[in-house]
Amino acid sequence: MIKSFWNDPVIILYILIGVLVIDKLWSIYLIMREIVVVYHVHEVPEVLRPYLSGDLFNAMRTYKLHKSWFTIVNMLWMVVICGCLELYFGFYAYLWELANMIAWLRWMKHEVVVSIIFACIFNLYLLIKSVPGLLYEKYCIVSLVKRQPVIWYFRILNLLLDAILSFLIFSVVVVTIVFLGLALGNFAFLGLFVLALLATSIIILLLPYLIDPVLGKRVPLENQALKLELEQLTARVGFPMRQVHIIRVRDPTTGSNAFFYGSCCLKRIVIFDTLLLNRGFRSGFELPPEDVGKGLRDSQVVAVVAHELGHWKHGHFYKGLAMFTTQLLLTLLLIGLCFPHGPIYEAVGFEPGLQPIIVGYLIIFGYVLLPYFTLSNVCMLTVTRHFEYEADRFAFRLGYAAALRQALLKLYADNLSFPITDDCYSIWHHTHPPMLRRLAQLEWLERNHRL
Template sequence: MSANFWNDPDHLLHIIITILIVDNLWSLYLLLREIRMVYRVVEVPEVISPYLPQELFERMRKYKLHKSWFTVVNTLVFVITIGVIELYFGFYGWLWNLATKCAVAPWMEHETVVSILFILFLSTYMTIKALPGHLYETYCIPSVQTKYYPPLGKRILKEVIEIILWLMVMIVLVLAIVYSFIAFGNYALLGMYLLSIVFTIILILIVPFLIDPCIGHRVPLEESALRTEMERLTEAVGFPIEQVHIIQVNDPNTGSNAFFYGCCCLKRIVIFDTLLLNRGQRNTSDLLPHEVGKGLRDNQVIAVVSHELGHWMHGHFYRAIILFKIHILLTFLLFALCFSHGPIYQAMGFEPGVQPIIVGFVVMFGFVLTPYTTLANFVLLTNTRHFEYQADSFAYELGYDRDLREALLKLYADNLTYPITDPCYSCWNHTHPTILDRLERLESLERGERFS
């Protein structure tokens, strides 16, 4: 019975449609919980009220509700309804046939060329399908944050360059995937996993040298009370002060941020200049109007750095990589179980025996593996929030709990991050605990409570 069920394309199609509907309805349920929470809280929480005026909080609240209800409608119409229609009528099989018919020359009939055409057609269709929602979100939902855009000519040039680069990356990726499976079959998955490990190592080696030019340019931490306190802190925990970098970001819309990255001699703490009060400048005349007054005082910056040092001391970078590699391994194992199963392709509208490699990737990662990836994402998010709590505890142990609380409050207000969220929604969507949760945890530490 189960074997017949597993080999029946009609049953598999119903399962895939059910996965699509249930996964998105679960996301909508969580979002509706979030919307209910936003409706219930109409006044700014007392703890953050000195940093966030009621008028600004109300604007943030209206923006949150507007965007959330837009997401509900967009998910119901474009993701669920149109998605079910696509699956039921074999859209992906039809699109592959269209790509095949467009292969007019003999050399274009090779699977790699047809795969590239298929991905180009699919990407174009997805862009058109998402365009109404994108336009509404961009022009009909007024942003709370004041954003400054480059001239129209530069924006168009940037879009064109991004499209060209994306096309180049996609073509190379499709060629690599298709040729790998043609040459090695299912062993290609093992090669891809090993290649991902090598790629991760390469990233660890080269990304520290790419951070500065991609984000901005490094500026020296001048002799000041901030540098003196920074030297004292890093010396106390054994972290080299030379690996604390101040980056003057290029994009004025970049939020206040700091992060730890790397390992061994390549480890570093990166601090955006937007984290510093008035971007670390004494003369505020060169700043944009919305930048004046933003940022943290020196003692608050030190508290944030102590939090980042907590990530280093607890080995969060290594642990996150190991956990992610386990996730990738499990994903590839599940992928290998389903990838060569013909009835899945027939359920998607393909003729028996037609199992395009690139379509297998789209279908498996887009639909079949969704239950696993959703649960795995929950586990990964839970882990990252645990890391944040551990880093906060480290800052507390160094005596920076009060300054860290003030820094968190100021950062949330500067970045216009909405402070209210439903706990269940947060568990499934947020990489960081909410500000109220982090403040409560710090207060609990002061009361002598400990958490596993």
């Protein structure tokens, strides 16, 4: 019976539609749980009251609810309704036929050229489909972050540059996938795996040298008292202080943050200047009024760095890289299993024997492997949250639990992150544990330590 299901295009079509609907309805259910939790919170949690005013909390709550309802409506339209119609009426087969019609010259009939034309039409369709949602999100959902107005021609220029860069990157990806498919056939997934590992290695090697120009400008730490504390901390755990960098971020609305990445001589701890009190300026006069007082005191910055050192000490970079590689290999193996199966293409409207490479990857990635991606994402998020708890425990063992608690409270208030979340929603969406749970763990560690 399983074999008949696997070989029947009609049954495969309805399975794909059913999987899509069930997956997105589950996502909507999780968002509804989050909305219910937010609806029932009318006051600032007691631990946050010294850092967060009632008016700002209410604004954050309203924004959270508005954004959540918008996400539900947008998901129902963009993914569920349009996705089911696209599958049922053979939209991908129609676009492929249209791409072949546009490729009217003989040299354009090569699958690589037709695939690029198909990708351009498909991206244009996605853009048109998403315009109403983008306009509503931009002009109807009031942002909590005040941004400086951008001159209209700079905005148009940025959009054009982004579009050109996206097209070039996407074209390279399409050409690579199609050429590998033509050259290696059913074993193209192995070539993709090798290329992905190579690209990951290059990114790891280049990232330490690219992060400064991308995020902002590296600046010296002028606060000598903080510098001395950081030197003592890094010496205590054996991390080179020269690899702790302060970045003056280009966008002043960038959230307060610090992170660890890299390995061996390429490891770094990056501290955004927005994490420092008043961005590290000696006088608040150099900042807009709304930014004065934001950031952490010296002891709290050191506690955050102690947390990041926990990621380094426990080898989370290597573990995360191994997890990513395993997930990538499993994904490509599943693609290798599904890619040559003709009834999948027939299910979405193609004639028997017609199996365009780029369309195959879109269908398999977007629909066939949807349950696998959902479950693997939950597993990866569970691991990353465990990493955060482990890094918090490392900071506790160094004696920074109290300062880290205060830092978390201040950061959530400064970054305008709504502090209340549903546990089930958090499991499926958040890379970090909820703030209140992290606070509870640190308090539990301190209480048991005293006992």
